[in-house]
Amino acid sequence: MAVAPTVTDSARPGYGQLLRTPGAWTFLLPGFAARQPFAMLTIGIVLLVEHTTGSYGQAGAVAAVTGVSMALFAPQSGKLADRFGQRAVLLPGVLVHAASVSALTWLALAEAPMWALFAAAVPAGASVPQVGPMVRARWAARLDGSPLMPTAAAFESVTDEFTFVVGPVLATALCTGVHPAAGLIAEAGLTLVGGLLFAAQKRTQPPVVRTAADGATAPRASALSVPGVRVLVVSFLGIGSVFGGMQVSITAFSEQIGNPGINGVLYGVFAAGNMLAGIACGAIAWKSGPLRRVLIGYAGLTLAASTLWAVDSALLLALVGLVVGLCIAPALIGGYTLVDSLVPATARTEAFTWLTGAVALGQALAVTAAGRLTDSGGASAGFTVPLIGTALALVTLVALRSRLAPPRDPDGTADSGRIAARSASGVDHRSPATVD
Known part of the structure; x- marks a missing residue:
């Protein structure tokens, strides 16, 4: 694991020091592209479904199904990433997401019944790549024990919020200025390209812990x-x-x-x-x-x-x-x-x-x-x-x-x-x- 920049007692752990962490930019740039779709998906669905059905209520219902599906399946994606590695989860995940969003887009344009839109919304939400948490995990792995960790948490919060400022604006501009389906098409494309580029950064992903005896993945709660x-x-x-x-x-x-x-x-x-x-x-x-x-x-x-x-x-x-x-x-x-x-x-x-x-x-x-x-x-x-x-x-x-x-030592006293x-x-x- 790469060593984080040294932070002395007299130095304030700032963004400049954080961004000089070896290998940081290799996952930050593709990670930013791959997390944009998270902010574009909901508004893209609302604008497209409202255009094809004329109902904000139906559009909101499809978007809500996507959100709930993501909330339920995201932790399982994170658990699998911890167990098998981020790359192993991202590669099939971005492919499934791009395919399901494409199917949802086609069904909406074909004016399919609501049950069909709901059926496509479930895998579209469940397969949203959890790039934000994966980036945070990469920071935690590279900065373990460093005072720069709170700075990294703040940097990720700013990045997330910037994503939610840029993503909806981009999706709205595409849907209103190009085509009602352009927002979701761009969302699927960014997910595919950004996710694959992020997954390719194998050197910075957190290591998978394995037992020394047989190399099998160690059991974990x-x-x-x-x-x-x-x-x-x-x-x-x-x-x-x-x-x-x-x-x-x-x-x-x-x-x-x-x-x-x-x-x-x-x-x-x-x-x-x-x-x-x-x-x-x-x-x-x-x-x-x-x-x-x-x-x-x-x-x-x-x-x-x-x-x-x-x-x-x-x-x-x-x-x-x-x-x-x-x-x-x-x-x-x-x-x-x-x-x-x-x-x-x-x-x-x-x-x-x-x-x-x-x-x-x-x-x-x-x-x-x-x-x-x-x-x-x-x-x-x-x-x-x-x-x-x-x-x-x-x-x-x-x-x-x-x-x-904070966790305590086995004898029950704080470390x-x-x-x-x-x-x-x-x-x-x-x-x-x-x-x-």
Whole structure:
């Protein structure tokens, strides 16, 4: 495994040092292309199915099936990647995804019945390549024990948010300016090309742990068997509720005030807040641990979301949305940093995909709930979904925070040497690292 750049006590672990990690660019560039489809799939389905059926309800239903399918199957993909290697999972996965999205596109253009669209949406969602978690696992493998790990978590959060800014805009431009199916066709093409290029970077993928006796893959427990991972999965449903609730409610609010064109601007401000906070989180040399940052982040997110239902102007919604976005990144980055301290290296990719899947599931549930609430009570009712989701997540975290404590040695005492060695970054690992 390549050695991460040296970080001295007087140096602040920043993005420049992170990006000088040997081999980083070989998986970052193809990884960015391969993760774009994740942000393009939902909007591409909505625009195409609405064009062929004339119903946003039917389009949203097909998109929701895709989201739920991805949330359910993503952790299994991560578990297989940990067991057999990322390349072994990506190669068949991108082929299945490209084929299923192509089938869904053809069925929609042929005005096939809804059951046929649902049938194609299931494999399309289940086969979404989990490139984001795989990139995080590669960072974790190369930076094990380094104070740069929180910076990597922040960098990935910014990349994810940038993806969700660029992806929908690209898909919308293709669907409206070229052809209604162009968004999904581009999504399938990017998945195929980007996924294959990413899979080709064998040198940087995390190694598969095998027994010394016979070379067989060592048995390993699921990441979900760790109590702290289950707590984080539940809490990440709350983050998904913010994304889903904001998408629907901002759209309803824009139409309610008679200015539907401002929808993209308002959501862009919300996304920009998340990006800015993510950049700041990576530039700060944290003295507090990730658990404390997660708790503070969720408390701030719940407080900010509690004001959404009362907004009555586009300017006020933009300001509140910016604050909500600023609060997401600390909670999201802290959670990804924390989960890396709770699971062994053999379950990293699976653990990251459980969190990603939880966000997708929370988003799908929030879109459905917010849609029904806005139909009956307007945008204000829809904005209660992020509040309820984040409040429940905060209660869960506070009540079960003891399960998120750092791992202990067999004698039941905390490994104070290991914790002290990583106190500057707030990162802990099961495997002790050599400290100079």
